[in-house]
Amino acid sequence: MTEHTTERTAPASLELEAISKVYGVTRAIDEINAQVPAGEVTVIVGPSGAGKTTLLRIISGLDTPTTGRVLFDGSPIKGVPDGLAMVFQDYSRSLFPWMRVEDNVAFPLRRGVEKAERRRRVLEALQAVGLEGKERLYPWQMSGGMQQRVAIARALACHPRLLVMDEPYASVDAQTRAELEDLLLEIQTRLNVTVLVVTHDIDESVYLADNIIVMSKAPSTVQEVIRVGLARPRDQIATKEEPEFVHARAHVLRLLRGEAEPEAATPDDTLEVGV
Numbered sequence: 001m002t003e004h005t006t007e008r009t010a011p012a013s014l015e016l017e018a019i020s021k022v023y024g025v026t027r028a029i030d031e032i033n034a035q036v037p038a039g040e041v042t043v044i045v046g047p048s049g050a051g052k053t054t055l056l057r058i059i060s061g062l063d064t065p066t067t068g069r070v071l072f073d074g075s076p077i078k079g080v081p082d083g084l085a086m087v088f089q090d091y092s093r094s095l096f097p098w099m100r101v102e103d104n105v106a107f108p109l110r111r112g113v114e115k116a117e118r119r120r121r122v123l124e125a126l127q128a129v130g131l132e133g134k135e136r137l138y139p140w141q142m143s144g145g146m147q148q149r150v151a152i153a154r155a156l157a158c159h160p161r162l163l164v165m166d167e168p169y170a171s172v173d174a175q176t177r178a179e180l181e182d183l184l185l186e187i188q189t190r191l192n193v194t195v196l197v198v199t200h201d202i203d204e205s206v207y208l209a210d211n212i213i214v215m216s217k218a219p220s221t222v223q224e225v226i227r228v229g230l231a232r233p234r235d236q237i238a239t240k241e242e243p244e245f246v247h248a249r250a251h252v253l254r255l256l257r258g259e260a261e262p263e264a265a266t267p268d269d270t271l272e273v274g275v
Ligand SMILES: Nc1ncnc2c1ncn2[C@@H]1O[C@H](COP(=O)(O)OP(=O)(O)OP(=O)(O)O)[C@@H](O)[C@H]1O
Pocket: 023, 026, 028, 046, 047, 048, 049, 050, 051, 052, 053, 054, 055, 218
C-alpha cells in the first residue's frame, strides 16, 4: 500500500487506575487496573455484561467512573481526550446515510480544519483503508465491510494517537472480518497508533493483540493480562497454526469459562504466551 507523508504525532498510552462504575444498584465494574502501552494493540475480552462498553465509554471521556481515573499519556482525562478516535460496532448507525462517503469521513474535521487540508485528509484516509475512488458513493451503496472501512477512515482522518474500537467487526461476515483484522494490523504498524479493541471473538483477540486484558464477570476486575508474542506480520492461516496461538486461545477461553487459574505472572505482571 502507498506510503503516506502526513505528519503524525507519537502514539498515546493509557493507564486505568482503580476504575469502578456503579449504575444505581448495579455495580458494573468493581475495580479495573490496567495499562494500554503506546504503539501496541491491546484487546479487552470478558463475559457479556462485564462492563467492557462501559469501560470504553469511560476511557473515551463519554462517561465518568464512580471512582478511579484514566491517565492519557500520564494526564487525567477531562472529557474526550484530544487524539482519541472511536469506531463502533454498528456502522449503519454511525455513518450518515444521506451523506456521501467523503462527507462522512470529513464530518469530525468540519470545525478547525480548513477545506483543502480536510480534503487531503479524507483522500489519505480512504486510501489507507483501500477505498480510493469511492468518495462519491453513499454508504447504502456499499457492502457492510466497505461501510466499516469508511467508519475506520473517518477515525483515521482525525490522525488519532489512540484508536478505540468497540466490537468493530461484529456486524460483518467471517471473510470480511478477516480482511478487516489484517487491515487494522497493517494500519496500526504503518501509522504507529495505539489501538484498544473490545471483541467477543477469542480467535480475533489473540490474532490482533500484543496484550489481552481478560475481564471477570460483573462486577468486573482484571483476571489476567496476557502478553502475546506472536510475530508480525500475522497471517490468517499460518499464525493460527502456531502453538503460541493455540495455547493463548485455549487459555483465554478457559479463563472466560472460569475453568482456568490465571497463569503465573512475570515480574511486570504480564504473561508471555508460548515463550
Ligand atoms: N447507562 C446505563 N445505565 C444503567 N446500567 C447500565 C448502563 N450501561 C450499562 N449498564 C449496565 O452495566 C453492566 C455492564 O454493561 P456493558 O454494556 O458495559 O457490558 P459489556 O461487557 O459491554 O456487555 P456485552 O458484552 O454484552 O456488550 C450491565 O449490567 C448493564 O446493564
